[in-house]
Amino acid sequence: MSAPERGPGRPTPPIALADPGAAPARIAARRVEPDAALLARLGDACAEVVTDPAQLGEASRDWWPLAAFWAAEGALPARAAAVARATSRDEVAAVLALCNEARVPVTVAAGRSGVCGSSLPLHGGVVLDLCGLAGVVEVDDASLLVRVRPGTFGDRFEDALQREHGLTAGHWPQSLALSTVGGWIACRGAGQLSTRYGKIEDMVAGLEVVLADGRVVHTGGHPRAAAGPDLTQLFVGSEGVLGVVTEAQLRVHPRPAGERRAAFAFERFEDGLEACRRILRRGATPAALRLYDATEGVRHGGPEGRSLLLALDEGEPALVDAGFLVVEAECAAAERLDEALVERWLQHRFSVVPFEKLVARGLVADTLEISAPWSRLASIYAAVGEAVRALPDTVAVSAHQSHAYSDGACLYFSMAARPAAGAGGGGDAWYRDAWDAATRAVLARGGSLSHHHGVGLNRARFVAEALGTGLEVLAGVKRVLDPHGILNPGKLGLPSPFGPVGWP
Secondary structure, three states: OOOOOOOOOOOOOOOOOOOOOOOOOOOOOOEEEEOOHHHHHHHOOEEEEOOHHHHHHOOOOOOOOHHHHHHOOEEEEOOOOOEEOOOOOHHHHHHHHHHHHHHOOOEEOOOOOOOOOOOOOOOOOOOEOOOOOOOOOEOOOOOOOEEEEEOHHHHHHHHHHHHHHOOOOOOOOOOOOOOEEEHHHHOOOOOOOHHHHHHHHHHHHEEEOOOOOEEEEEEEEOOOOOOOOOOHHOOOOOOOOOOOOEEEEEEEEOOEEEEEEEEEEOOOOHHHHHHHHHHOOOOOOOOOOEOOHHHHHHHHOOOOOOEEEEEEEEOOOOHHHHHHHHHHHHOOOOOEEHHHHHHHHHHOOHHHHHHHHHOOOEEHHHHHEEEEEEEHHHHHHHHHHHHHHHOOEEEEEEEEEEEOOEEEEEEEHHHHHEOOOOOOOOHHHHHOOOOOOHHHHHHHHHOOOOOOOOOOOOOOOHHHHHOOOHHHHHHHHHHHHHHOOOOOOOEEEEOOOOOOOOOO
């Protein structure tokens, strides 16, 4: 893929908020206010400290859909007491050490494009904004390694790699222009070409992390190692509850020289899943295998009543051609469609939900992405659809397979309702019930809690069920690395010294 046009390089809100300075908070939680002395010390420790109400309001929300619908009603999910904008690792360390000493919660944020509420400052405290830690630090072309700061927006990162070095990260999330490298790492993000390049956890070779008390830890940095457990993976996906990433070393690739595309129609979604399974089983790893059910296939130009499979691969031409022989063989029984459908998808691959339009139509909607072994995907697809359709006010449930691997794949569900009470109390109730019904249908059939959006606040209530006794292990790690519990409290289903959170 070519580097896209650059976005604004700053956080982009999902929906306009009429008065962010006066907007009330919808989530009930104990609030912690840093005193004047701490604010002064923070001002000495980092580039800027903000207490302006309007700026605090904007810095206190992300792309969690329910919070976007609240914004249409003039409300915030929560409100920070201050924003500390750091521009270096040392400033991050100083801010954390001061807040740790004062027992003030810190919520790390940058692009704030997460859709699960991971960057919401539930207890007020300090939002630590990392947008000032941006840019590529070093490129080791011989080793295909890049050092990059966490506040670097994805589109600018990819643009720099391609234009200046002839390289690509291969990480193409839909939120590319909205999200940052640090956010990808915090939530274990996935790009649209993950079947070829892997998810972000496959790309991270090493990290620089600042702990809650200001200590700095360096992890990884070697092609392979056997020096105990992999500490890098401890922090990947930790959503800011264990430490703050201030630099990452990522594996990158030469810009691809070849590309192949194809589109196919299958009579049933399950038939398309089986074809994808066989493709991966035979060792082919096309960059993208996107299988849409009949509802979503039509939206992408596919034939009525059938599932649509879009296949794309890129890389060394000989390898791409060899892999595509497998793709075409396993899809031989399907109808071959015009490959222009792939170009159509490429032209719209970075489109995001227009929340204003949903609100105007009286809809409440969200997406849910999970992963599961191939043997369980069909039953999960059916069960989630049945569970959400059974709820009053539901108007649509659909799905596509967005990321495929040798052992399983990601199912990405879309669900929407038009509650009788609009986007207020009725919308909140349907939203909670839909997530409960869909998630429990997934977990009961052996699916994961999340594939790439993470946990944040919205999925926190399911973590104990998903991890079992593993949650006790995670909580133990949290106590060691953050004994005062200041880092992103209320997330990942972990206990918090600041008390409960009133959601759901």
